[in-house]
Amino acid sequence: MSTGTSGDLLDDRNKHAQSVFKHEILRHYIKPFIAMPGSTAADNRVVILDGFAGRGRYPDGEPASAELILQAIRELQASRKVTGFFAEKERVSFESLSRVVREYQAGGLDVLALPGNVENHLDKVVAAAIGVPLFLFLDPCGAGLPFERLRTVLSGPRRENRPQTEVLLNFSADLSRRTGGLLNKNSDAEAAWMDDACGGPWWRDIAMNALRASEKGSFEPVVHAVAEEYARRLAEVSGSFPIVVPVRRRLHHQPIYHLIFLTRSPYGLWVFADAVGKARAIYLRHLGQLDDDEPEMLFTPADDMEWLIEREWNKAIEIVKGNIRNLLRARKGQPFKLVQEAKAVFGSSYGFATESVVVAALQALVASREAVIVDPGKRLRERVIGAASPLRAG
Numbered sequence: 001m002s003t004g005t006s007g008d009l010l011d012d013r014n015k016h017a018q019s020v021f022k023h024e025i026l027r028h029y030i031k032p033f034i035a036m037p038g039s040t041a042a043d044n045r046v047v048i049l050d051g052f053a054g055r056g057r058y059p060d061g062e063p064a065s066a067e068l069i070l071q072a073i074r075e076l077q078a079s080r081k082v083t084g085f086f087a088e089k090e091r092v093s094f095e096s097l098s099r100v101v102r103e104y105q106a107g108g109l110d111v112l113a114l115p116g117n118v119e120n121h122l123d124k125v126v127a128a129a130i131g132v133p134l135f136l137f138l139d140p141c142g143a144g145l146p147f148e149r150l151r152t153v154l155s156g157p158r159r160e161n162r163p164q165t166e167v168l169l170n171f172s173a174d175l176s177r178r179t180g181g182l183l184n185k186n187s188d189a190e191a192a193w194m195d196d197a198c199g200g201p202w203w204r205d206i207a208m209n210a211l212r213a214s215e216k217g218s219f220e221p222v223v224h225a226v227a228e229e230y231a232r233r234l235a236e237v238s239g240s241f242p243i244v245v246p247v248r249r250r251l252h253h254q255p256i257y258h259l260i261f262l263t264r265s266p267y268g269l270w271v272f273a274d275a276v277g278k279a280r281a282i283y284l285r286h287l288g289q290l291d292d293d294e295p296e297m298l299f300t301p302a303d304d305m306e307w308l309i310e311r312e313w314n315k316a317i318e319i320v321k322g323n324i325r326n327l328l329r330a331r332k333g334q335p336f337k338l339v340q341e342a343k344a345v346f347g348s349s350y351g352f353a354t355e356s357v358v359v360a361a362l363q364a365l366v367a368s369r370e371a372v373i374v375d376p377g378k379r380l381r382e383r384v385i386g387a388a389s390p391l392r393a394g
């Protein structure tokens with residue numbers, strides 16, 4: 001069980017597969033966010049906030065969230081003007097963070113380490129992003145920004161489609177599990193804290209109902225239900241699509257947190273799907289390398305993970321094939337651009353499938369004459385797909 005402190009997350013990353021997962025998502029998503037909305041923004045500007053940044057870099061020199069973002073900014077330095085803000089409350093972590101940020105300032109990046117509570121900096125960040133695409137990465141160890149604070153930011157002018165606003169936040173499952181447990185024992189101490197984080201007491205009924213419905217009295221359904229409803233509410237106030245990804249320390253464990261992603265753009269949904277799918281394979285390989293106490297066996301955990309990755313890949317292809325068939329049927333064979341149906345194309349394989357799964361699914365459908373490529377587009381997501389024969393599609 002996580003202690004929920006930042007120290008253990010930051011010092012001993014090798015044991016923390018859950019950090020590998022979120023960092024791989026950042027590694028695969030931040031650059032496209034800078035590149036895409038930044039391509040049409042005035043002066044190619046973009047603003048990014050890492051609100052709970054930690055130290056920026058691990059003691060072994062590996063990049064943590066702040067440095068991953070800094071690296072992405074640097075890679076696109078020639079074509080995009082990105083302002084990066086990195087907030088950290090804890091003094092020692094802030095000193096380390098400042099050193100990392102200074103290295104990138106020296107390379108000409110417009111980046112700033114902000115000491116103290118991120119809440120005190122939020123207005124300044126939002127002001128810097130007026131008329132400019134904004135990405136908020138909010139990764140607290142427990143309760144994050146109060147819901148009302150987030151609602152204020154996301155429901156004002158930032159509710160428009162442009163400039164784009166996207167959020168990736170860590171919703172701590174430990175928090176809802178612990179608080180759900182307290183609620184069950186009629187203790188209200190932490191529950192009030194949770195009210196603040198969730199924007200009201202709605203989560204109590206959700207938690208109690210999920211707990212009652214759980215045959216084994218497990219808290220796992222509780223944390224899923226609370227995270228899903230939290231994401232739905234935040235998506236509603238911000239006019240976004242929500243994606244909720246449970247993150248586990250080990251595959252058989254309950255989630256340690258949920259990553260909640262909010263975007264208004266089908267392109268965001270598409271690229272995020274690919275980023276999460278890629279991050280999952282890296283996370284699984286990481287799990288396969290861990291030195292867990294395993295009994296003597298012929299196959300190593302690394303073998304098991306390769307087997308699982310292949311199984312998930314094949315299953316995802318079947319799911320995506322079915323989804324494209326369904327889309328063509330529902331549209332009576334009328335062609336559609338993949339990205340415009342991002343959620344339906346990935347469907348239940350969202351979180352597992354990458355773009356290469358979609359490529360394989362399409363190849364199979366074309367080979368079996370169930371689909372045709374009407375327009376190959378410049379990129380996979382812009383490909384237009386139609387039914388090979390209207391009769392089949394009907």
Ligand SMILES: C[S@@+](CC[C@H](N)C(=O)[O-])C[C@H]1O[C@@H](n2cnc3c(N)ncnc32)[C@H](O)[C@@H]1O
Nearest residue numbers: 006052053054064065088089090117118139141
């Ligand atoms: C989970 S750790 C961050 C890990 C980091 N984002 C990464 O992925 O490498 C959370 C960090 O947020 C900091 N923190 C907690 N509350 C904060 C607040 N209100 N404002 C700014 N930082 C905060 C903690 O000190 C801790 O370093």
